[in-house]
Amino acid sequence: MSSDVPAPALERRYRLLLRAYPPAYRHGHGDELLDALMAGSTPGARRPDLRESCALVLAGLRARRGVIDESSGAGYRRSADLTALALTGYALIIVAGQIHGSLRYWQRAGDLQPWFAQEVVTAGLLSLLLGALVMGGRRTAAALAVAAVIVPTLMNAHGFPDSVDDSEWWAPVLVALLLTFLAPPGRAAGGTSAGLRLSVAAATALAAGWWVAVGSVTGRPLFFLLVALGLSYLGAAVDPRPVVAVAALLLPPVLATAGQTLLHPSAVDVWGPQMALRLLLVVTCLGFAASISRRLCRI
Amino acid sequence: MSQSSRAPMSEPSYFVLAALMNGPLHGYAIIKAALDLSGGRFTLAVGTLYSVLDRLAREEYVTVAGEEIVNGRARRYFALTDAGRSALQYEADRMAQAARVVNLPATERIGVNPA
Numbered sequence: 001m002s003s004d005v006p007a008p009a010l011e012r013r014y015r016l017l018l019r020a021y022p023p024a025y026r027h028g029h030g031d032e033l034l035d036a037l038m039a040g041s042t043p044g045a046r047r048p049d050l051r052e053s054c055a056l057v058l059a060g061l062r063a064r065r066g067v068i069d070e071s072s073g074a075g076y077r078r079s080a081d082l083t084a085l086a087l088t089g090y091a092l093i094i095v096a097g098q099i100h101g102s103l104r105y106w107q108r109a110g111d112l113q114p115w116f117a118q119e120v121v122t123a124g125l126l127s128l129l130l131g132a133l134v135m136g137g138r139r140t141a142a143a144l145a146v147a148a149v150i151v152p153t154l155m156n157a158h159g160f161p162d163s164v165d166d167s168e169w170w171a172p173v174l175v176a177l178l179l180t181f182l183a184p185p186g187r188a189a190g191g192t193s194a195g196l197r198l199s200v201a202a203a204t205a206l207a208a209g210w211w212v213a214v215g216s217v218t219g220r221p222l223f224f225l226l227v228a229l230g231l232s233y234l235g236a237a238v239d240p241r242p243v244v245a246v247a248a249l250l251l252p253p254v255l256a257t258a259g260q261t262l263l264h265p266s267a268v269d270v271w272g273p274q275m276a277l278r279l280l281l282v283v284t285c286l287g288f289a290a291s292i293s294r295r296l297c298r299i
Numbered sequence: 300m301s302q303s304s305r306a307p308m309s310e311p312s313y314f315v316l317a318a319l320m321n322g323p324l325h326g327y328a329i330i331k332a333a334l335d336l337s338g339g340r341f342t343l344a345v346g347t348l349y350s351v352l353d354r355l356a357r358e359e360y361v362t363v364a365g366e367e368i369v370n371g372r373a374r375r376y377f378a379l380t381d382a383g384r385s386a387l388q389y390e391a392d393r394m395a396q397a398a399r400v401v402n403l404p405a406t407e408r409i410g411v412n413p414a
Contacts, residue, residue, distance in 0.1 A: 033345055034372065035327070035370065036327040036348070036349075055344030055345070
């Protein structure tokens, strides 16, 4: 075999690994990276060095996510956006579950429950809010979040979310609203990829799990959420934002329980070990994500 | 950013800036210089190097000093800016000060009272 055979094979394999980078970056600097990779390779090598390959793929994926280019402020902004999106999605699924329950009641009893209109209006407002968050309209999202909290509350015969089920969609919308207001202004470079949004949407659907146990705080499939959290931990070296968004999905039942305890102080017995575990996980995840973000943003 | 509030620099950034002290270098030359400066201890991966260079360029610690075509591929040369030199010097001073705490004779260490 001639001595010039290994180089093209190695080059081809390095070019394959360089596909981890976004096309624009590859177009601008791909040849330069390849030049450095080839210069540093062992003479006669046909396969890329393992350490070099891992570093290349990790750096490429980070560039794809835009993590490398952002400051810590922009990173926080993107985490807040994604978290608000996840929480609103969660609230929407809960309300959709309630509508589903009302329609089944209608099928059985032939009569609609009086709160059906409130559920439909809430679902409509939450859908609009979700759309505004996806499109990045910050002011519209904030206005819709306010409306999503106030309008159904006014329509509620009791004037306030009076059951755990009600407050379970109500509380995450309030948190989403706070995140939308508190996040630093300005859009982060690069945007959040569709894949990332889809992943968080899938975790949200699993967290709410309305087809598994509609309307039950204790019946939520915590297991699926823990799996999603584990996956987001595995991907944290590339992008720590999903850890924050998935961890926030542990919160709604805790917020709903806290709201109920405030309304009915005698009901403190609802604070079981699962709530403590959820809170502990949220705090741990936020600490972990903050630590990774700081490391990624470090000069 | 004030000198006192500057966060400690990562090791890759430190060695990349140090490699550029003597003049502009291209990517692979930076890796070799960093390896030499660290006494063979610190090997920069190419992916890591370009991530670090992108970040340092964003902070205006390095700048592209020129470009040439070698073997049909573009090769950029990176140079240290004044801000980069100042950040590197600050980091070197910080580490020297930290090392001094350990290297001082026991009797000269403030707050240490050998039993």
